[in-house]
Structures are given as C-alpha cells and as structure tokens.
Amino acid sequence: MKSATFKVWRGDQEGGDFETYDVDLEPGYVVLDAIHKIQAEQATDLACRWNCKAGKCGSCSAEVNGSPRLMCMTRVEDVAGDGPITVEPMRAFPVLKDLVTDVSWNYEVKASIQPVTPREPDFEDGSWEMQQYDVERPQEFRKCIECFLCQNVCHVLRDHQMHAEFAGPRHFVFAAQAEMNPIDVGDRVAQLRDDLGIGYCNITKCCTNVCPEGITITDNAIIPLKERVVDRSYDPIAKIARSVFGGADDD
Amino acid sequence: MSAYQEFEHDVLVIGAGGAGLRAAIEAAAAGVNVGLVCKSLLGKAHTVMAEGGMAASMGNVDERDGWKTHFADTMRGGQYLNSWRMAELHAKESPERARELEKWGALFDRTPDGKILQRNFGGHKYPRLAHVGDRTGLEMIRTLQDHGIHQGIDVHMEVTVTRLLKDGERCVGAFGYDREQGRFRIFKAKAVVLATGGLGRAYLVTSNSWEGTGDGHSLAYHAGAEMRDMEFIQFHPTGMIWPPSVRGILVTEGVRGEGGILRNSKGERFMFEDIPPLYIDQTADNPEEGWRYVTGDRDARRPPELLTRDHVARKIVKEVQEGRGSPHGGAFLDISWIKEHIKDSEGHIKKKLPSMYHQFKELAGIDITKEPMEVGPTTHYAMGGVAVDADTQMTTTVPGLFAAGEVGGGLHGANRLGGNSLSDLVVFGQRAGEYAAKFAKDNPNYTVSEAEIEEAATEALAPLERGVTSVNPFQLQFELQTMMQNKVGIAREEEGLSEALGSIGEIAGQLADVGAGGNRWYNPGWHTALDLKHLLTVSEAIALSARERKESRGAHSRLDHLDKDKAWSTFNHVVRKGPDGEMIIERRDIPPIRQELQDILEEEG
Ligand SMILES: Cc1cc2nc3c(=O)[nH]c(=O)nc-3n(C[C@H](O)[C@H](O)[C@H](O)COP(=O)(O)OP(=O)(O)OC[C@H]3O[C@@H](n4cnc5c(N)ncnc54)[C@H](O)[C@@H]3O)c2cc1C
Ligand code: SF4
Ligand code: SF4
Ligand code: FES
Numbered sequence: 001m002k003s004a005t006f007k008v009w010r011g012d013q014e015g016g017d018f019e020t021y022d023v024d025l026e027p028g029y030v031v032l033d034a035i036h037k038i039q040a041e042q043a044t045d046l047a048c049r050w051n052c053k054a055g056k057c058g059s060c061s062a063e064v065n066g067s068p069r070l071m072c073m074t075r076v077e078d079v080a081g082d083g084p085i086t087v088e089p090m091r092a093f094p095v096l097k098d099l100v101t102d103v104s105w106n107y108e109v110k111a112s113i114q115p116v117t118p119r120e121p122d123f124e125d126g127s128w129e130m131q132q133y134d135v136e137r138p139q140e141f142r143k144c145i146e147c148f149l150c151q152n153v154c155h156v157l158r159d160h161q162m163h164a165e166f167a168g169p170r171h172f173v174f175a176a177q178a179e180m181n182p183i184d185v186g187d188r189v190a191q192l193r194d195d196l197g198i199g200y201c202n203i204t205k206c207c208t209n210v211c212p213e214g215i216t217i218t219d220n221a222i223i224p225l226k227e228r229v230v231d232r233s234y235d236p237i238a239k240i241a242r243s244v245f246g247g248a249d250d251d
Numbered sequence: 252m253s254a255y256q257e258f259e260h261d262v263l264v265i266g267a268g269g270a271g272l273r274a275a276i277e278a279a280a281a282g283v284n285v286g287l288v289c290k291s292l293l294g295k296a297h298t299v300m301a302e303g304g305m306a307a308s309m310g311n312v313d314e315r316d317g318w319k320t321h322f323a324d325t326m327r328g329g330q331y332l333n334s335w336r337m338a339e340l341h342a343k344e345s346p347e348r349a350r351e352l353e354k355w356g357a358l359f360d361r362t363p364d365g366k367i368l369q370r371n372f373g374g375h376k377y378p379r380l381a382h383v384g385d386r387t388g389l390e391m392i393r394t395l396q397d398h399g400i401h402q403g404i405d406v407h408m409e410v411t412v413t414r415l416l417k418d419g420e421r422c423v424g425a426f427g428y429d430r431e432q433g434r435f436r437i438f439k440a441k442a443v444v445l446a447t448g449g450l451g452r453a454y455l456v457t458s459n460s461w462e463g464t465g466d467g468h469s470l471a472y473h474a475g476a477e478m479r480d481m482e483f484i485q486f487h488p489t490g491m492i493w494p495p496s497v498r499g500i501l502v503t504e505g506v507r508g509e510g511g512i513l514r515n516s517k518g519e520r521f522m523f524e525d526i527p528p529l530y531i532d533q534t535a536d537n538p539e540e541g542w543r544y545v546t547g548d549r550d551a552r553r554p555p556e557l558l559t560r561d562h563v564a565r566k567i568v569k570e571v572q573e574g575r576g577s578p579h580g581g582a583f584l585d586i587s588w589i590k591e592h593i594k595d596s597e598g599h600i601k602k603k604l605p606s607m608y609h610q611f612k613e614l615a616g617i618d619i620t621k622e623p624m625e626v627g628p629t630t631h632y633a634m635g636g637v638a639v640d641a642d643t644q645m646t647t648t649v650p651g652l653f654a655a656g657e658v659g660g661g662l663h664g665a666n667r668l669g670g671n672s673l674s675d676l677v678v679f680g681q682r683a684g685e686y687a688a689k690f691a692k693d694n695p696n697y698t699v700s701e702a703e704i705e706e707a708a709t710e711a712l713a714p715l716e717r718g719v720t721s722v723n724p725f726q727l728q729f730e731l732q733t734m735m736q737n738k739v740g741i742a743r744e745e746e747g748l749s750e751a752l753g754s755i756g757e758i759a760g761q762l763a764d765v766g767a768g769g770n771r772w773y774n775p776g777w778h779t780a781l782d783l784k785h786l787l788t789v790s791e792a793i794a795l796s797a798r799e800r801k802e803s804r805g806a807h808s809r810l811d812h813l814d815k816d817k818a819w820s821t822f823n824h825v826v827r828k829g830p831d832g833e834m835i836i837e838r839r840d841i842p843p844i845r846q847e848l849q850d851i852l853e854e855e856g
Contacts, residue, residue, distance in 0.1 A: 012772065028494020028614065040725035044776025045769025049291070051460040054500050054610055056389065057295045073613050096431055097773040104408075107293065111400045116356035127350045129365035135358040139383065142358060142390060146294055181356060 001025055004080055006034055008046065009088035012097045019043075020084065025076060031087060032060055032071035035099070047098040055212060058147030062099050063088045068149040068210045092151060092158040103148055109167050112195065116178045117186035134182040141177035141221055143213040144170065150207035150217060156200050167196035169207035169217045176221035179228070193229045198222065255435035255708070260286035260405065261691040262684070263425060263440035265412050265467065268296035269388075269676030270656025270683070271446030272395035273348075277684025278444075279402040283691050286438060287399075288407045288427065290462050294396045297448045297460060297657075298676065301388025302503035302606065304370055304380025305673035307345035311366040313549060316377035318342040322848070323855035325671060327529060328374040328559050329634075329664020330805045330815070332480065332823055335844045336641035337662040340682070345674040348681060349381050355398035357390050359383055371508040371545060373557045374668040376533065376855075378547075385503050385606045391673055410436060412466070413781055414707040415443065415474040415652065416699050422474055422652035423697040426707040430778065433715075433771025435708055439699050441691035444644075444683045445471055445637065445654040450789045452782075454630035455729075455736040458490060458501040464782040465789035467658035471637040472788055476646040477827045479660040479839070481635035481789070482796035483806045485667055486741045488563035490629025493579040497614045499629040502584065502607060504669045506624075507556040509603050510545040511586040512538075513567070514623070515575035521582075522555035527562055532856070534558065542592060561666045561806040564628040568741060571627070581627030587620055596620065628741055633789075634667050634806065635796070636660030638825060643686035644679055648827070651690055655683035665805025714780035720766030724780035727765055731758050731786060739794050744811040748798035755791050762787070795836050796824045 003025055007018040021042055023034045032050055039046045051057040053072045060071040065079050065086055079085055093101035122128045150169040156162050167175075175188050175196065192198045201222055208217045215221070262278040264271045267289035275287045289296060308321040322342035326333055349367065353359070359381045360368040369378040383390040400406070412427035416439075424439040447467025451459025472478055489502040507513075515521050526534050534555050535541040541554025556563065567582045577583050586604070590596035597620040601608050604619070611617040611624060637654040638647045644659065646652045656676045663671065714724065731754075738751040762783060767776035802816040803809050822838040829835040844852075 026495045028496040030496055030614070033496045039775055040723070040729070044719075044723065044725060044767055044779075045774045047773035047775060051291055051295045051297075051462065052300045053460070054300070054497075054606075055613070056386070056606065057299045057460075059291065059295050075613070100431075100773050103292070107400075107408075110397075115397055115401055118354050121354075125350060126347075127353060127366070130358070130361055131365050132361040135361060139358055142383075142393065143386065144393075145299075145389065178356065181358065183353070 001077055001080060004034065004076055005084040006038065007084045007086045008035070008038065008098070010046070010098050011095065013095060018086065029076045030072055031064055031069070031074045031076060031079065031085070034076060035071060035087065047096070047100045049100055056145060058145030061090055061147045061149050061152065063090060068152050070147060070212050073212060090148065090152040093148070105163055106146070106148055106151065106170065109171050110174060113171060113175055114178065114186045114188050114191065116181050116184050118183045119185045128183045130182045137220070138177040138180040140215055141173045143215055144173050145213055146170065147212060149210045149212065153206045153210050155204065155206070162197070162200060165197040166200045169222065171196060172198060172201070172225055173215060173217055173221045176225055179225065189228050189232055192225055193233060198226055198229060255437050255704070257437045257439065258286060258405070258407070259439045260284050261440065262286070262442050262444065262687045263288065263438045264444045264446060265425060266296070266446030266448060266656070266658070267293055267406070268298035268446060268448050268656060269391050269395060269673060270680040271444070272392070272399050273677045273680030274444045274446055274655055274684035274687065275404045276395065276399050276402055277681045278688040279404050281685065281688035283688045285404045286407060286440070287404050288410045288412060288425070288438065290409065290411050290430070292408050293406055294392055296392065297462060298388045298392045298673070300460070300501070301391070301673055302385040302501065303372060303505040303508065304382030304387045304670045305349060305391065306372070306375060306379050306668065306670035307349040307381055307674055308342060308379055309346045309349065309367060309369065309381070311362050312369045312378040316379060319851045320376050320855055321345070321379065323852055324375055325662070325668060326664070326852060328666050328668040330666060331664065331820060332805070332841070333664030334641050334661035335848055337679070339848060340641065341662055341671070341675060341678050344678045348674065348677040352391065352394050352677070355394050357394040359390070370505065371553065371557060372669045373504055373507070373563070374559045375670065380670040382505070384602070385505050385604050387673065407436070411778065411781070412470065413711050415470050416703055417474060418697045418699065420475070421650045421697065423699055426704060428711060430773055433774065433777070435711070437699070437704060441694055441697065442651045442653065442687040444687050445652065445658050446656045446680065446683070447658045449633045449657040451630045451632070453732065453735050453786050453790045453793065454740070455732040456490065456499040457630040458487060458499055459630070464785050465633070466782070466785045467654065468637060468792070469785035469788035471646060471649070471652065471654060472792070472826070472828055474649055474652065475828065476649045476652060477638040477825045478792050479635060479638040479823050479825045480664065480796070481792040481826060482800050482824060483634035483665050484630060484793060485560055485632035485634060485806050486564045486628040487631035488560055488567055488628055489584055489626040491615065491624070492581045492627040493625050494615060500610070500614070501629065501631065502624060502626050503604070506584060506586050506604060506607060508545065509586060510542065510589045511556065511584050512554070512588060513556050514583045514585060515570045516577055517575055519575070521570055521575070522558070522563070522566060525566065526555055526558070530558055559666055560669065564741060565808060567627060577625045579625055581625050583623040584626045585623035587622060632667055632672065633657060634660070634663040634665065642682065644683035645686060645690070651694065653683040653687045655679040665807060711781060714765050714767045715771065715774070715777050717764070717766035719768040720764055722761050722764045722766060724765050724767055724776050724783060727758060727761060728779055728783060728786065731790060735790055739790070739797060742808050742810050743797050744809060745798060748794050751794040752791065752798070755787055755794060759787050791834055792826045795826060795834060799824055799836055
C-alpha cells in the first residue's frame with residue numbers, strides 16, 4: 001500500500017465536518033503517523049493529542065472507522081478497506097477542536113474517590129510485607145493508561161449521558177485497585193453505590209472489549225465491586241451477574 | 252495591552268512528570284500555595300513511558316548492596332564528572348523515596364519474602380531496580396498524580412510556559428498560554444521549580460515525545476541560569492529501527508536485564524569484545540557466566556550486554572559500520588534464546604516484559620518470545636542540564652529558580668545509568684519542593700514587570716500573526732533535527748560540529764519568518780513554532796559543548812579524539828548567556844571530593 005485517503009473530522013464546539021486528505025504511506029504506518037503527516041504538510045493547525053507513540057500514555061484516543069482506538073497502535077493496513085479511513089474524536093466527550101475532546105470530567109470524578117489509605121507499616125523502615133499474589137489483582141487495574149476509551153463506549157455515558165450519576169468503567173477500575181490494595185483500609189462501598197452509581201452498570205462488557213491494556217474491567221473489577229456493594233445492600237443486576245458469570249471470588 | 256488571566260502561587264512548579272509532581276507534593280506539605288503547570292494532560296508526561304525501573308539500594312535481593320555501592324556505581328558510570336554531592340544524596344535517599352511511593356498506593360513487584368523486588372540493570376553492581384514489569388514509570392507517575400490531587404495543588408493542564416518572569420536577578424513567575432484556546436496566562440510566584448524533562452526532540456531519532464523540546468533548559472538559560480555538561484546526550488543502545496514509523500521507540504534495557512543478548516548478522520555475540528578497562532573485572536568472560544548472573548548467581552559477573560549504555564551503543568554502531576549489522580542497520584536483540592534454559596520461556600517473557608511483547612507484536616509484527624528484535628541507538632536522555640546547588644536544587648545564578656529531574660544537571664556526569672533517572676526525579680523533586688517552599692516563605696515580596704509581560708505576549712503571538720509563510724514550523728523543526736542527528740549525534744568531529752553551529756545560526760535566522768496558519772485554538776503549528784526557540788537554544792549548547800570537549804568520554808565520542816584524556820577529567824563545561832545575547836562557554840573546576848567519599852570510591856573499586 002503506497003497511499004491512503006483519510007477523512008478527518010475538523011471542527012469545534014460549534015460544529016464541523018470531515019475533510020479529505022491523501023497521504024503517502026511508509027511501511028508500518030499507524031494512523032497517528034498519517035495524522036502527523038497531514039499536520040506537517042497539509043494542515044498545520046490540525047489538533048490531536050499524543051505523547052508516547054507506543055500505547056503507554058493513553059493520549060491519542062479517537063474513533064477510527066467508527067471504532068474506539070489508540071491512533072498510535074492502529075496500523076493503517078489493518079483499517080484500510082475500499083473507502084477512505086475515517087478519523088474522528090471520541091464522541092462521549094465534548095469536542096474542543098478536531099480530534100481533541102474535553103476529558104476534564106474524568107479528572108474531577110477521580111478526585112472524588114477515596115485514594116489508597118494505608119494501614120500502619122509492618123516494618124520500621126515504613127514498608128509492608130506483600131506477596132506477589134497479593135498484588136497481582138490490583139496490578140492489573142494499575143495498568144490503566146487513562147485513555148478513556150472505555151468511558152467513550154459505555155452506553156450509560158455515551159447514550160444516556162449520566163455523567164452526574166455514573167462514574168464509568170475507568171473509575172470502577174480505579175476504585176478496584178484501591179479496594180484491593182493489600183495495605184488499604186479505606187472503604188468505598190457506600191461511595192460506589194451512592195455517588196459513583198455502580199448499580200447502573202448492566203455488565204454489557206463493552207468497556208472490557210475496547211481496553212487497549214487488556215484489563216478485564218467487567219469481570220475482575222466491576223463484578224467484585226458490585227458484590228461488595230451487594231453484601232451490604234441489594235443490587236439486582238449484580239445478583240444476576242453472580243449467577244450468570246460466576247463472578248470472581250473476592251478476597 | 253494583551254488580555255491575560257492572572258494566577259498567584261507561593262511556589263509554581265513547571266512540569267508534571269515525576270520530578271514536578273514530587274516537588275509539588277513536598278511544597279504543598281510545607282503549607283504553601285502551589286501551582287503546577289504542564290503541557291499535556293496530567294499523567295501523560297514522559298515519566299509515564301519509563302519502563303525498566305527505579306534504582307534504590309534497598310538490598311532486598313542482594314543484601315550486599317547499600318548506598319555506598321550505588322554511589323560508586325553512579326560515579327563510575329558518569330566517568331567522575333558527576334556532582335559527587337548529588338550522587339551521594341541520591342544514593343542515600345532513594346530507598347526512602349521508593350518506599351514512600353508504596354504508602355501512596357504504588358505496588359511494585361515482590362520478592363519471595365514479600366519485599367520490593369529489584370532487577371539487574373547496566374552499570375549497577377547488584378540487582379537494584381524496583382520495578383513493575385516494564386511499566387515502572389506508569390506506576391510512579393500514577394502514584395504521584397493520584398496522591399498529588401488530594402494535596403490542594405492547583406493544576407493547570409495543557410498550559411505551556413514560554414518565558415520566566417524576573418524581578419532583578421530573581422525569578423518571580425512565568426508567562427504562558429493555554430493550548431485549548433491560546434489564552435495567555437501569567438503566573439506570579441515567590442519561587443519557581445523547573446521540572447520540564449528532556450530535549451530528545453532536538454534529534455530525528457528519539458525515544459522522546461513532542462514535549463521533549465528542552466523548554467526548561469532554555470527558559471532557565473534565557474533567564475540567566477547556567478547549563479552544565481550539555482555535550483553529554485545519552486543515545487540509548489536499543490531503540491526500535493524497523494518499520495520506519497517506529498524508529499526511535501525505546502526497547503527497555505530490562506530485556507537485557509532479563510537475559511537478552513546482542514548478536515550481529517553473523518550470529519556472533521559481539522559484546523564480549525572490547526570490554527572497557529574500568530569494567531573488565533566486573534564483566535563475565537563467557538556466556539555461561541553471564542546467564543548465571545542474570546538468574547541471580549551472586550558469584551557470577553554481569554554479561555557484557557549490561558555494560559553502560561554509551562559503550563553498548565558504540566559497539567552496535569561499530570558492528571554496523573564494519574558490515575555486520577542487521578538488515579535495517581542495527582543489531583539483533585534476542586530474548587527468545589532463553590528457551591534453552593527456561594521451560595516456559597514464552598510465559599516468562601510475557602510476564603516480565605509485557606509491554607515490549609505488545610509493542611513488537613502490534614507495531615512490528617514480531618513475536619519476541621520466538622524471534623529476535625532489530626535494534627539501534629536512539630536519542631534518549633540529557634545528562635546535561637541547568638546548574639543547581641546540590642542540596643537545595645536552586646540554580647547557581649538565579650535566586651528563586653529551582654530545577655529538578657531531567658532538566659537539572661549534575662547527578663549523571665558523562666553518562667547516566669539506567670534506573671537512575673526515576674530515582675533522581677523523586678529524590679531531587681522532593682528537595683526542590685522543600686527548598687522552594689522555604690525560599691517562598693523567606694522572600695515574600697516581589698514585583699512583576701508589566702513591560703516584560705507585554706514583551707512575552709508579543710513574542711508568543713508573532714508566528715500566528717504572520718500567518719502561513721514560506722517557512723513551515725514542522726519543516727524547520729525537521730531540518731534542525733536532521734542536521735543534529737547527522738552532525739551532533741553519536742560520533743562527532745570538529746568539522747561537523749562547527750558546521751552544525753553554522754546551521755543552527757542559519758535556522759535561528761529563519762525563526763523570524765516562521766508562520767502558522769489558523770487561529771489560537773489548539774493549534775499545533777503555532778505551538779511548534781514557539782518550541783523552536785528552545786530547540787535551537789539547547790542544540791547550540793550541545794554542539795558548542797561537544798566541540799569544546801576534545802576527548803571521548805562517556806556518552807560523548809569524538810572521531811578526531813578517540814581516547815579519554817585525564818586532563819579533561821577535572822572540570823565541567825558550563826554555558827551561559829553573554830551580555831550581547833551570545834552563548835558563552837566556560838570551564839568550571841570540579842570541587843575537591845570529600846575524603847570519606849573518595850575512600851568509598853577506592854574501596855568499591
Ligand atoms: C521510553 C523511555 C523509557 C525510560 N525508562 C526509564 C527507566 O526505566 N528508568 C529510569 O530511571 N528512567 C527512564 N527513562 C528516563 C525517564 O523516564 C525520564 O528522564 C524522566 O521521566 C523525566 O522526568 P521529569 O519529571 O524530569 O520530566 P518529564 O516526565 O519529561 O515531564 C516534563 C513535564 O514538564 C512539562 N513541560 C515541559 N515544558 C513545559 C513548558 N514549556 N511549559 C509547561 N510545562 C512544560 C511537561 O508537560 C511534563 O509535564 C525513560 C525514558 C523514556 C523516554
Ligand atoms: S459493562 Fe458496565 S461499565 Fe462497562 S460498558 Fe457496560 S455498562 Fe458500561
Ligand atoms: S481501563 Fe482500559 S480502556 Fe479504560 S481508561 Fe484504562 S486503559 Fe483505557
Ligand atoms: S500516543 Fe501514547 S497511547 Fe498513543
């Protein structure tokens with residue numbers, strides 16, 4: 001493949017449309033390379049976010065041919081079909097300009113969640129004894145690169161716009177890593193139920209399916225958290241989940 | 252008058268990587284009002300990309316380790332041009348800084364007895380790097396971020412500082428713009444901490460993100476601070492080289508720490524040749540001993556793949572030059588061979604190096620559990636940086652201005668050991684935060700000059716007001732990067748360096764014509780145009796210092812002065828801005844080392 005046609009969404013809060021760009025490709029090109037090339041040669045004011053170009057920072061989230069993706073980890077040859085390749089911003093968040101969206105809401109939600117609250121250290125030097133098997137579960141959640149792709153696909157946020165009531169999968173992953181940290185003595189159960197709205201999640205697993213870090217968001221984070229909530233109060237969906245998915249055992 | 256928003260803080264921290272976050276946390280703990288500015292969203296700074304680990308001599312894996320050995324390793328790695336005081340503080344304080352991260356929620360990999368696990372890395376005598384698989388930087392930045400947001404720090408995300416504000420000699424704030432709408436912001440502050448990271452973007456092939464344009468180095472320089480050791484740029488030996496789109500992306504040294512070996516196109520393990528005299532006693536002389544080392548045999552010496560980065564990078568270049576390179580001009584890095592020794596080698600590699608596995612699989616179509624990777628040097632790290640006082644991190648010449656992390660100079664001398672950056676960030680971030688807060692309390696009164704603000708605003712708007720011109724910011728940046736890559740890269744000589752200085756002058760001349768189309772909203776062309784000044788400043792400092800150093804030492808290799816020369820071991824190069832705006836270079840004698848530390852260097856060999 002020598003070249004490809006891209007339709008890139010250009011616009012701002014007032015509105016916008018797709019613009020078409022032809023791009024000469026080099027071997028191994030990812031979508032982000034094409035965007036950069038357009039920026040350098042055809043539209044220097046084309047806005048996009050990126051940092052690492054290696055799937056490590058979670059900056060370059062966008063919708064490529066309608067699917068939520070990290071642009072830096074999406075090979076052009078894998079998404080090229082007969083027609084042009086479309087690139088547009090994440091649709092669950094307000095657009096700022098072109099491919100850049102306002103994700104500040106996520107930062108506010110996270111700040112509202114109780115951070116890891118450690119018990120007294122085990123040793124005099126201020127450290128704790130933790131075994132590898134103790135840390136493995138929360139370590140999965142700590143792989144999160146905050147790309148917000150899971151937030152972007154979750155229907156509770158995307159279709160129902162329940163940002164005020166529902167924290168979204170990223171933040172359940174965040175709550176889970178704190179809850180399962182072996183030295184944590186915090187308690188986020190009431191918060192999960194009352195403020196973060198975990199009950200609204202009906203376990204469609206769309207979030208798990210898009211996570212570029214392969215975090216099993218639903219089975220490993222959300223269901224065990226729902227179970228913690230259920231243990232204290234009634235949540236019908238979690239109850240069904242427990243019987244259908246078996247749930248992960250929680251401790 | 253340009254319109255701008257105004258903010259006032261006791262301490263302003265510029266940069267939200269590991270160093271900036273740690274400084275902000277410390278300053279906030281001292282009870283002062285703290286502002287934190289960064290170019291990207293919070294949590295996306297370079298630190299997030301660090302892979303292999305953080306050096307701290309906790310001695311959890313090998314109890315023979317301790318601060319003295321770490322100190323001696325750091326000095327040897329830096330070829331004794333380091334600030335010995337910084338190396339001492341760093342070695343002594345990093346264990347405490349590592350443990351404190353766990354208090355704030357970090358979860359490092361564990362030893363069998365439940366302590367923080369430590370891995371081998373180049374130039375470190377014992378397994379010393381605390382790590383989480385190969386995503387240690389993510390763990391560090393997320394921990395600091397998640398703790399930091401509860402300390403009452405005001406975070407200004409996606410704001411770029413273009414100039415520091417002065418009151419006489421003293422630094423009293425900064426001028427910048429928000430990327431979102433291009434609005435100007437004035438930050439008035441009693442003390443300012445620079446934690447802006449590196450400058451890899453001065454080169455074409457680099458592991459650094461768009462942020463690494465040397466802003467802090469340049470901001471400090473133009474405000475009257477000194478930069479030291481700028482000739483020492485670390486070219487990491489193992490960057491990806493194929494396909495072209497991934498050229499420069501880092502392959503962690505952890506691959507070699509876990510037993511990865513380097514081969515040339517003839518299948519030879521070429522690292523066993525040319526072992527530097529400083530390291531000959533510490534290096535294995537056969538593959539079997541090397542394997543025993545990486546699997547924890549305490550009597551074995553390290554394999555030559557784990558020699559310092561400057562040496563490994565030069566060896567790869569040599570293989571390529573002598574016709575034994577890999578198809579795309581590098582060497583083969585092989586971890587899959589450990590299947591000869593380990594039963595479930597595939598599972599083991601995926602567990603220890605998950606993001607490397609992923610990176611090669613997705614971006615190069617290579618399964619590293621089955622086949623070797625192709626690697627070559629990539630511009631990675633700036634050893635040089637803003638000259639600071641070792642204990643307080645305040646710049647040597649601008650009161651109220653502090654620097655910590657990669658933007659600071661001194662700790663690493665002529666070459667940095669892997670893992671010594673993440674520890675640097677938290678050790679000196681903490682110190683900078685503490686002393687900046689103290690400075691702010693002790694020096695409450697200052698004034699900010701309106702004229703200076705106006706000047707900064709005019710300068711920042713200029714490329715946009717010119718609109719589209721014949722000089723495209725991205726093209727000019729590319730021109731500079733290509734030139735630096737060719738003439739100020741891993742192998743240097745007098746003539747090329749002089750030509751480079753000439754080209755830098757020419758490109759700087761074009762700066763007045765760089766134009767950017769579009770409006771002030773999130774406009775990368777405009778932003779790139781403004782970064783160019785910084786890139787040119789650091790490029791000049793690198794080329795000038797490199798031309799001046801007529802020997803080869805650490806990361807600095809001169810084709811016309813191949814050997815290390817003792818006469819050059821007693822001073823550092825410092826550059827500063829002269830009275831007419833020209834760059835001046837000077838020699839600064841290294842202060843005599845304390846006897847106690849000298850004894851350690853001798854004992855540790
Ligand atoms: C791929 C990779 C892997 C690495 N692996 C390791 C490792 O395993 N171990 C190790 O010790 N080191 C490693 N390093 C090196 C280490 O990661 C960096 O040196 C370190 O993270 C730098 O941290 P910092 O806090 O100084 O700056 P950074 O993390 O680079 O942060 C700089 C901050 O300053 C901000 N900034 C810059 N300019 C401006 C401006 N003009 N206005 C406002 N804000 C500004 C940026 O937005 C950013 O927030 C690695 C580096 C890379 C690239
Ligand atoms: S599983 Fe729950 S959180 Fe995930 S996408 Fe579905 S509803 Fe949203
Ligand atoms: S959980 Fe996965 S998809 Fe969601 S923000 Fe984190 S990395 Fe992205
Ligand atoms: S640029 Fe970092 S994830 Fe894509």
